[in-house]
Every structure is written in C-alpha cells, then in structure tokens.
Amino acid sequence: MAKGPTVYDVAQRAGVSIATVSFTFRQPTKVRESTRELVKAAARELGYIPSANARGLAGGRTGALGVLSLDYRPAMPESDGASGSPSVDPNVDFRLFPLYIDEVQRGIEEECWRRGYAMTVAAAGSSNEAVLFDIAGRVDGLAIFSGSIGDADLRRLAERLPVVLLTGSRHDDDLSRVSVDNADGMRDLTEHLISHGLRDLQFVGSIEAADRMERFDAFRATLRAANLPVPREPLAATVAYRAMAPYLRAMTADLIARDALPEAFVCVSDEVALVVMDSLRDAGIDVPGRVAVTGFDGLVAGRLVTPRLTTVRQPMQAMGALVVQTLIERIERPNEPTVTQRLPVQLVLHESCGCPPN
C-alpha cells in the first residue's frame, strides 16, 4: 500500500518509456499490440492504479462532476394510521421515503459514470464555505439543487467552473438550468380536477422557490380561465420545510373543525400531499369522497398510499442525466451561452383526485 507504483515503475518493469505506458492506457492504438500487452502485464503485476490527481493536473481537468444537494433531513413525519401518535423516533432522522432529490441524484450518478466521470457529492446543509470551495476545486463542473447555497457563493462558483442549476427559473442571473414544465403540468392537473366537477380548490404549500411559484401561478390562471374562485394565496404559503408537517396537520384539523374544507387540496408537492392525506385520514375524512388531494413530483411513495396519489410526474432520472450532459457540454465548450432546458411532465391519475381505480 505504502507508495503505489507509478508510471515509472511500470515503464521500467516493461522496459519502455513512461510515455508508452501512458499511451497504452490513454491511446492504445498508438502503441504496437505486443508492447501494449507487455505494459499491461507489467501494470497488472505491479497493481498499478493511475493517480487521478496527476492525470487531472496534467490534463487540466479532474474527470469528476460534483453535486451540491440539499440536506433534507427529517422527511415528513407520517403516521402509520394505526394511531394518532407520531410513528417516528425523534432520534432517528432519516427520510421516510425517497425524495425528489434522491431520484434526480440517481440520474446524475448513472449519467456520470456512463460518460466516464466520477461523481462527488456534498450536502449543502452540512457544508460551510470551506467545503463548498473544496468541492469546487476538485470537479470540472457542478450540479446544484437551487436553494442549496446562497446567491453570492453561487455567482462565485459559476465564474470559476461550469454550473447547472436544478429547477428554479429566475431570469436575473445568467446560469444554465434544467427544469420542467411546471405550468403545463399544473394546468393539466387543475383542468382535470375541474373536469371532476370540483369548484372550490385550495392550493397548499410553500411557493418561495421559483418553480413552485410557477405551479401556483398556473393553478390560478387555470381557475381564472374557468371562471372559478381564485385563492389569493396558498395555504401554508411561507412555512419552512422542517416545520411543514406539523403545520399541515394543525391546519387540516382546524379546517375540519371550522367545517371549512375545500373540495380539493392541490398541493405544491407530493411530500405536502402525503401529509395532508394522512391528516385527513386520521380525522376520518374521506379522500377523495369528501375532499380530493393532489400532489406534484411523482414520488414512488405516492403510489404506495391509499388512495394512490394523483400527481404530476417529473422525469427525475432524465433531469439528472440532462444536467450531466449540459455540464459536460459546457466543459467541452466553455464559451457557449447558458441554456435553460425544460423537460415535459406527465399527469398521473390515480384515486386521490376522484378517478376510479384502474
């Protein structure tokens, strides 16, 4: 283990120059087959593993892509329905089901390796500035879930290396983005609910992030076009992520107590929808009989609950892959202009909106 054989060792053992060793691995065609075999044999015998550092230094690139992900710690405290008590140990803070970010990250990971890049990850939550710049210094490009770092840091990073943002649609900066057709999805979803004959629809969840705002806007626009009452703002519009679940439960209970339930809860995300549905069930409210509930994202978890969650599915895996492709393109052609790419979404109808089981 001590030192690790280098090109020099391999070259010596094979009786060739270090250039030949390098060529053998990087441009095999430039080396006569017999020589190549010789070198490979020597490398194998020595247990030679090329240093990515040296390679990167010489080549001016690291061969790795980085991901800055959010630190979604405790996911939604679901109850199991058997009791009203919280079903999650407070000392266990792991997400209850795979989130949006997990699926996208998987897409990134696969595309990375497919394209010959390594993937280095950092959860922005746990990251101080040092960590941030450490990872920036060791990758050729950075995929950033928007919201994971501050604007100032973001700008500094983007000046130094290719950066692609996941979601978010602000236009006051000049960054590449991969996003989805939030408005289309929400319009389709809302129209579908209207087609069920529902007229009193409430939007639920924080809309601080730009893409969530798009959803809310599309929701309103669709209601307006249908001459239906248009809520001025969402329920729980500004509640912080960590506080969302308890807030939603209290809110639901309150609406029930006041007999003020709408005909449908149009939730900004599946995570929100799942909590809302669970609260309703705890209270004995029939979904979708008494009130319909919809989500947005298309998490796997939405298909495991009863009734299954009607939602808008984002092509998360594809988004991850597209981020990587975009990053690599910018690495190879740094001077191209930035791009915002939107992927289509898909309306997924299940029972929570009132559709019959299929």
Added chain:
Amino acid sequence: MAKGPTVYDVAQRAGVSIATVSFTFRQPTKVRESTRELVKAAARELGYIPSANARGLAGGRTGALGVLSLDYRPAMPESDGASGSPSVDPNVDFRLFPLYIDEVQRGIEEECWRRGYAMTVAAAGSSNEAVLFDIAGRVDGLAIFSGSIGDADLRRLAERLPVVLLTGSRHDDDLSRVSVDNADGMRDLTEHLISHGLRDLQFVGSIEAADRMERFDAFRATLRAANLPVPREPLAATVAYRAMAPYLRAMTADLIARDALPEAFVCVSDEVALVVMDSLRDAGIDVPGRVAVTGFDGLVAGRLVTPRLTTVRQPMQAMGALVVQTLIERIERPNEPTVTQRLPVQLVLHESCGCPPN
C-alpha cells in the same frame, strides 16, 4: 471560467511569493497577519479556488474517500393493498423506500465532510473494471459494501489503498470490517418470539452473505437451546435479490394454500419482512394473530406499515461514521493491523411480533 487563477496569479497580485500564498491557506500561523490579509484579499478578488489535483499531487493524497455501493435498483415491488395488481410502473425503477445502504451512506457522507474529506461514490452494479480503478485512483481510501465487487478486484484494491468492508465476516482474508452483532440481535429477537409462546418458527430469506448466515445460525442456536424444532434451512434461502419479492409472494400463497403457515416468519431483513407481511395481508391472513413476522435492519419503512414491524435495528448512521474513522486511521497509519469492529444492535419491539401497541 476559462483558466482559473492559480497561486501564481494570487502571489503576483499580492506581491508575495507562491509559498506565502500556500502558507496563508495551509499554515496561516506561519504568515504575518498583515500579509495574510493581503493574500486573502487578492485571492478573493481573483476568485481563487485551489486545485485539488495539484494539492493532492503535491501532498501525496487526494483528500477524498470513496464509496462503492451496491446497485439496488428496483426495490421491493410492494402492492398498496388496495388491489392485487403491482403498484409500481415497470418503467419506474426507483427504490420504494430508503434501504440499509442509504442510511449507512448518509452516515459516511456526514462523517466525511466533518473530517474534511470529500466523498466520491460509485454504484458497483453499473461499474466495469475501468470505473472501479478510476475511483480507486482518485481517493485515499475506499468504503466497500461487501458483495459489491468480486474478491479478486477487492484484493487488488486493498493492496493499493486502505479499504474497509461494510458487513460480512469472513476470516479468510485480511481486511478491515465494520459490522454488527448479528448473532446477538437474532438471539434476542428469537428469544422474544419464544417468550410469546411461539414454537414453530421459520426463517426466511437469502443467507448467502456472511452476516446473514450469522443471523440464521443464531436463530438456529437459539431454537436449539430452547428445545424447539430447528429448520434445517431458510425459506427462499438462495433466491437472488431481484427475484426475491415475487418469489416470496408465491411462496406465501403456497404455504397458505397448503395450510402450512408457521407461527412466525423470522425474516433475514426488513425488506423481506415487508414483502412477506404485504403478501399475508393480501391473502387476508392476520399478522400477528395468525402468524408473527419479524425483520432485521430497522429501516424507517418498518415503522410505517401496519402492524409496525418488530425488528433488530442496526446503527446504520454510526456504522457509516465508523467506517470513515477507520479509513482515516488507516490512511494516517498505514501499517496498523486490520480490524473488525462490531457495533451493537437493538431489539425493536412493535406489533408484528404480537406485542401490544405501545
């Protein structure tokens, strides 16, 4: 973005030598405060981000740790209980709930950043040999989920850099391991079931991996000690991971049809237990009334089902942290002998074993 400022640029701008720039960041005390500020200012103005490659090359280390994880693709095809039909789109292959590996990986990630290391990941499933050696070349140490790569590759890697295996307890090699007290946990669990008056216990699941074998052995030993019938081998003992869920469903149905259900299914893992419970529910079999079911691992998902799953919780987060600590120790002191560390597990009693709700 183009080139990125280097120490030389910063040095020039600050009117000092490159050594001073380096010292400013690595050994600040060696530099007069005024100089330090000067350098830092220059660095900030230039947007200087140190190259991890160059740093690594010079320092003989990369500052990153790697993780080789398994490529658990389609998790368990659970049904939602509303219908017998599979509730998962075949074109969506993301795990249904966070697995053992996710929680351990989170522990690794956190400890990595805490200790100032970056974390690079590779899913072994998608990895050919090239990927394997690529990652090996870019990290100072490797955490490997056992089973993710072949023995030969494992040996080669271990010769070249510090390696710690997660779980698995073979003693025919000389590798460091982080594992848990599988036997203790299974003994406690089995004794608990016996204390419920259960006498006809069946073990379910593959025991190919060493730690799973330990669980089965402890299960048998405990039954033997209690003078109860000891199954010679588990049900589904050799079924492959991907084929497990359908196999279990068929198996359960068959046992029911033959009226051959045991009094308890002691499952090798929570994943197996969840499928078994779900199949039983689909068939209208009462758990734990007619048959008790237990798991092993302590996945979050086990607390979300009804009845909640009695299981043995592994300290997954702590395991991840310990792996990193062990790795770092070996990096700093390469000549220390390898170690196998076992962490204690905890019996978690819920309703699936027959305990009353708490």
Added chain:
DNA sequence: ATGAAAGCGCTAACAA
C-alpha cells in the same frame, strides 16, 4: 516571516 526551488505522477508535444 518570506522566498527559491525541487518535486508529486502524469500527459502531450515534439523528436527521433
């Protein structure tokens, strides 16, 4: 306290 200079292991011209 700061600078000069020698590498770290590899790649890629350029030579031969």
Added chain:
DNA sequence: TTGTTAGCGCTTTCAT
C-alpha cells in the same frame, strides 16, 4: 512506433 521533455498547480523543505 517509441522516447525525451516540459509543464500542470501546489506543498514543503531549506535558505535567507
């Protein structure tokens, strides 16, 4: 086809 050689950006003695 293969070898020679000049860096890549940084750390780290060793001088000053």
